[in-house]
Amino acid sequence: MNAVTNRKLNGAYNHAYLDEQTKRMIRRAILKAVAIPGYQVPFGSREMPVPYGWGTGGIQITASIIGQDDVYKCIDQGADDTTNAVSIRRFFAKVADVATTETTEKATIIQTRHRVPEAPLKEGQIMVYQVPQPEPLRGLEPRETETRAMHAYEEYGLQYLSLYESVSAFGRIAGGAGYPVLVDERYLMSPSPIPKFDNPKLHQSEALHLFGAGREKRIYAVPPHTDVRSLDFEDYPFEVQHFDEVCALCGCSESYKDEVILDDEGNRMFVCSDSSYCTDRRNAGHAGPLAGHVLGQDDPDPASLEDAQ
Amino acid sequence: MNEVLAPDGLSPGFTNPVFESQHTFRRVLDAMSRPGLLINLDADLSAPADGIDAAAAIALALLDFETPIYLSPVPEWAGLAQWLRFHCGCPIVENPGDAAFALVRVDAMPALDQFNSGDPKYPDRSATLIIVCPSLEGGDSLRLAGPGIADFRVIAPTGFDPAFWDDVRQDRSKFQLGIDLILTSDNHIVALPRSTRIALED
Numbered sequence: 001m002n003a004v005t006n007r008k009l010n011g012a013y014n015h016a017y018l019d020e021q022t023k024r025m026i027r028r029a030i031l032k033a034v035a036i037p038g039y040q041v042p043f044g045s046r047e048m049p050v051p052y053g054w055g056t057g058g059i060q061i062t063a064s065i066i067g068q069d070d071v072y073k074c075i076d077q078g079a080d081d082t083t084n085a086v087s088i089r090r091f092f093a094k095v096a097d098v099a100t101t102e103t104t105e106k107a108t109i110i111q112t113r114h115r116v117p118e119a120p121l122k123e124g125q126i127m128v129y130q131v132p133q134p135e136p137l138r139g140l141e142p143r144e145t146e147t148r149a150m151h152a153y154e155e156y157g158l159q160y161l162s163l164y165e166s167v168s169a170f171g172r173i174a175g176g177a178g179y180p181v182l183v184d185e186r187y188l189m190s191p192s193p194i195p196k197f198d199n200p201k202l203h204q205s206e207a208l209h210l211f212g213a214g215r216e217k218r219i220y221a222v223p224p225h226t227d228v229r230s231l232d233f234e235d236y237p238f239e240v241q242h243f244d245e246v247c248a249l250c251g252c253s254e255s256y257k258d259e260v261i262l263d264d265e266g267n268r269m270f271v272c273s274d275s276s277y278c279t280d281r282r283n284a285g286h287a288g289p290l291a292g293h294v295l296g297q298d299d300p301d302p303a304s305l306e307d308a309q
Numbered sequence: 310m311n312e313v314l315a316p317d318g319l320s321p322g323f324t325n326p327v328f329e330s331q332h333t334f335r336r337v338l339d340a341m342s343r344p345g346l347l348i349n350l351d352a353d354l355s356a357p358a359d360g361i362d363a364a365a366a367i368a369l370a371l372l373d374f375e376t377p378i379y380l381s382p383v384p385e386w387a388g389l390a391q392w393l394r395f396h397c398g399c400p401i402v403e404n405p406g407d408a409a410f411a412l413v414r415v416d417a418m419p420a421l422d423q424f425n426s427g428d429p430k431y432p433d434r435s436a437t438l439i440i441v442c443p444s445l446e447g448g449d450s451l452r453l454a455g456p457g458i459a460d461f462r463v464i465a466p467t468g469f470d471p472a473f474w475d476d477v478r479q480d481r482s483k484f485q486l487g488i489d490l491i492l493t494s495d496n497h498i499v500a501l502p503r504s505t506r507i508a509l510e511d
Contacts, residue, residue: 035502
């Protein structure tokens with residue numbers, strides 16, 4: 001096989017879209033990010049064929065790490081079958097000529113925006129996050145020069161003050177997504193807009209987690225087996241969301257749920273946000289109160305549709 | 310078509326630069342995210358000196374005009390500078406402090422504190438050292454802990470002066486500053502990023 005062409009595009013683009021110099025620059029940034037867990041490495045983010053805000057940071061990381069042996073999964077809000085996930089997965093199936101999957105266990109690279117999959121991650125897997133705002137302190141301090149100094153000198157009092165104000169205003173630490181964490185007891189990090197439900201999955205994870213912010217031009221990382229602590233107070237400990245409802249399709253009581261409005265009468269259902277996890281459970285015979293609902297019917301796999309075209 | 314044509318006397322680089330660079334990088338990333346793990350780079354190239362296959366592959370995968378490199382001035386590596394200039398286009402620097410990368414032989418290394426260990430606000434600007442040693446097994450045991458390591462790992466590279474590990478510990482006491490190390494021998498590598506805590510085992 002020719003070095004810089006692939007079968008589907010007949011040489012129109014380099015493998016995985018990016019040119020080699022850009023990949024080297026991003027690869028060097030990733031290695032430094034892994035060496036300094038939680039620290040945001042600046043990088044020369046490129047124009048991608050989707051606008052900023054559509055996952056350009058994650059796409060550039062994936063493009064720099066992906067190879068022919070990889071199996072690629074892409075999720076948006078936990079689901080494999082939403083527009084953004086389908087188009088990014090098709091993008092890499094095309095430009096990197098790579099195998100795709102919706103099954104968490106089969107994937108070697110999982111690109112995500114809002115969720116960490118429910119199924120436990122394994123050694124050797126790489127999570128790639130599309131990050132809109134990498135700076136956890138940005139809402140408290142708009143100047144990059146200042147936040148950079150705050151990270152440099154581990155000056156995180158403002159963040160604790162913000163949590164304290166939340167407790168005094170609401171009686172608890174409010175905020176459901178992008179909940180700040182301390183990585184290896186050193187760098188304050190935004191875990192991307194994942195729900196705080198997923199924060200504990202980062203702690204001592206088996207997988208490598210890479211975060212890319214395209215518009216903000218930052219890359220950061222959490223290596224496997226790294227301490228990731230969600231900030232809290234002794235008397236107001238960190239808590240994850242709990243759902244009273246079980247998944248209407250698979251009956252799961254432990255997963256993170258999406259609320260789906262069914263009609264104008266106020267009827268609603270709660271379903272697992274992780275579509276791969278929910279499908280696996282239904283295939284294994286689990287059934288929820290609305291099992292068989294149209295949302296639960298098996299759609300053809302978008303990746304296989306792509307192959308059929 | 311995509312073979313890199315080398316002038317007479319210069320050994321070729323990767324046969325297939327796109328995929329071999331990716332392959333090499335992924336193994337280096339694996340090494341960096343799991344410090345102390347012995348990884349075979351499986352690089353298929355004729356490096357311009359003996360025992361530096363992995364180091365040369367890492368250079369081909371990561372270096373370009375943006376990355377000044379420092380080289381150990383040893384006679385056996387006489388052809389290395391020209392090889393790197395041709396294949397990577399990287400500037401070769403005489404002063405260790407100016408280097409983003411260094412390719413050094415364990416018996417011909419400048420003191421660690423001569424390399425750039427980064428800026429408190431930009432610790433990523435520190436140097437990465439690629440150290441060529443005789444073997445990654447059979448030396449004094451070092452016990453590793455930190456991010457990327459579940460409990461602890463033990464490595465035993467050869468050729469190092471015990472005082473070097475004191476310098477490394479000194480360097481690491483300055484975290485977030487610090488120098489990232491990749492130890493290589495022939496085709497194998499072990500990474501010791503600055504986050505790894507190192508202790509000599511008795």
